[in-house]
Amino acid sequence: MNTYTSVPSGEQVVQELPWRWRVQGRIFLIGGLGFMFDAWDVTLNGILIPLLSKHWSLQAADAAWIGTANLIGMALGAFAWGTIADTIGRRKAFTATLLIFSIFTVLGAFAPDFLWFCLFRFLAGFGLGGCIPVDYALVGEFTPRKQRGRVLTAMDGWWPVGAALCGFVSAGLVAAFADWRLTMLVMVLPALLVFWVRRSVPESPLFLIRKGRRKEAAEVIDALVAATGAEQRAYSLPDPQDVPRLSAGSAWTQLRGLWQFSWKITTAAWALFFTVLLVYYLSLTWMPRILIGAGFEEYKAFVTTAGMAAVGLLGVVAAALLVERLGRKWILAVTGPLSALTLVVVALVVDIPSAAVFWLLVFGFVVQVAIPVLYAYVSELYPTELRGSGFGWASTFSRIGAGFGPLVFASFFWPPSGWPPRSRWPADWCCWPSSGWVSSPRKPSSVR
Template identity: 35%
Template sequence: MILRRLEALPVGRFHYKLLGVTGLGWLFDSMDTGLIAFILPVLAKEWQLAPGQMGLIGSMGLIGMALGAVVSGTLADYWGRKRIFTVTVLLYSVATGLCALAWDYTSLLVFRFLVGFGLGGELPVAVTLVTEYAPAKVRGRFIVLLESFWALGWIAAACIAYLLIPVYGWRFAFAIGALPALYVFLIRLHMPESVRYLLSKGKTEEANRIVSGLEAQMGLSGQSADTEPDTVPEAEPVSVLTLWRKPFLVRTIMLWLVWFGIIFSYYGIFMWLPSLVFKQGFTVVKTFEYVLVMTLAQLPGYFCAAWLVDRMGRKYTLSVFLLCSGIASYFFGHAATAAALMGWGAVMSFFNLGAWGVLYTYTPELYPTSIRALGSGWAAGVGRFGGMAAPVLVGMMLSGGMSIGSVFYMFAFVFIAVSAVVMGLGMESKQQNLESLSQHSRG
């Protein structure tokens, strides 16, 4: 069988190249998200923006991300992972460049929506593609490592903010964010279409050609005659309602709740992080330094999650990391000194981004090939509603005279609640075959 041959391929140059190519897309996405967080305090001062207006800039990108995730996830199950990935990367690159030309508050909101649409569409499609190529024994590690590129993007954004924004201004930072448009050529050269997707569409010859080529690259021979694709039947028409039928009902409820909670907390905290630190009395440049240190803590968080996810499992690793994120966010919001602020911020980054990596591993594993991108896109899209609400809600809380400590009480509660949801409703999926796992009778 073609899928058996695909799973039997040893982890090698192809898998790491695919990880690198999709990871670059992840890095660029993250860099854009980071840039707007660092630009907001500068922009607020230049344009005299109220906290509510600042929150709306962050939320507008999240509205675009929600729609982008849903639309792109749905289209990727019909038109292919590679094609949708390419289009979404191009869209958010061009739109980020347009942000550099924004002439007023309204035009910036429109461009941020377009950026979000492309960014939100790219992420679930990329993770679906890597999930469908990574062998079961290392799939969890690969997806968490893919997610680790997010930290590199934030580090790049912090460096741009620290080195360039004070000298050249915020428009120059957005202009740099347009450079990923050139990356589209790399995608077309080095990223194959998903074999599982091709088989689900009855394109057996193309799928066999890709697998045979990979076998030839790895010095394997004599297997190409085995082309029977009976483990992935041709896809039937599906809709979002499929996600709400057995055997997917409970897992859809679990994923939507967890995605909502983690995105609500992440964007509520990190979109406002430079501004919140600035509110504590630090200068803008000093803010960038502090946030850069806290962002660096994301990398060991990813690597720790990558090590645990194929050993302790998806369910337990995700639940523990979410719980620890809640504890750390509480102490971060109540830090009384600069050292405590930076220390608890680093701990919060460690566990929060590690949890993200596990969630991106977990989500596509719970759906079959015919609805994998659809399920992943809808989970991420629903989650973005949390991201839309959080920046505006934080702005309203601060405008209403509530303390930063009160804001972080809220985030700590949300993290702990979604940790309990994973423990109560989640199923374990480590090192299991995607085809048998997606039809698991529970949930």
């Protein structure tokens, strides 16, 4: 192969290939399923909180650890798996995340007490936490440059699919069997199937070059060229030391590089991730219990939450159609505050079921316009060598905030905030010791 500077690099050749669904599209589908399971697991926290509150007689502040343990595990996973991928390769990290998640999800379903349950949820979250940064980076590396923005925005479409599936499937299981363990075990089999399918994804050529495996890198590139039907042409491969580490978390070196590049951009990226995703994660974590406390039956609360997530798919479509016309900043400036304001409206009408459902659907749509645009916008704020780490660190920061957010919310802001109204609190679910409030002795007749 010619190594003159006029010859394109192997990375350029991959990024200039024509889009083929059987090639790059297959990687998009397999990587997107990781997003789907990430959404399923986050949404499952909201399902488990009311179920385990009854099963183990948990107070609200204790029940919040169901979501906190899982999301903190995801935050550490988002931080650690990028570095792990640098060591063992994107392909192996790509498959290992779901395997670890599956193992500890099964153990969590059979946990003997609440402490062991939280530990297993933390470890399951650690495995799954690597999915978004690793999957996002891997799909981005194999996607042609012309389609990358649209494809990476479409990746977030898997999130409302996973969240909605969790709500609908859990509602059916609870209505039919009234067993919280089944809501966890039901997603293990498809996760293991995806783990098996992921083994067919090729290794990142950049990783192979960095490890000095230039022949294997050339084989991957040549196979991609042949599979897409592109014209064969000469290309160069850089020296291993010249290949940037594009993982989501090469620890402190990348963190220092982000802040040295621009403290303003990094501050803005972290602030956007923290605020927008905190609102969404809080809604997924607490909405089922809030609705049950307002008088919804369990399965109806789960179905409503699933509907809130499902309508988000329309939001992702709207984001993909509007992002180039209106611009990233304008969409975020409108949809971010609007999603929070919509939740305030939900709080005011939560005692009116039809109104609450309507405004929750509005919230689900608006927030899912904001999130994919946020992902695309933050990724574009950094140069190529910092794009993966910039996204990964912002994601880690948001998961930490989202992890402790439910705990703070349950301990200090709810129910003193009045959500749901005090007359509708289920008497046997919470004592609210931190706030001094005492639940009403009257239970809503519609709560089972």
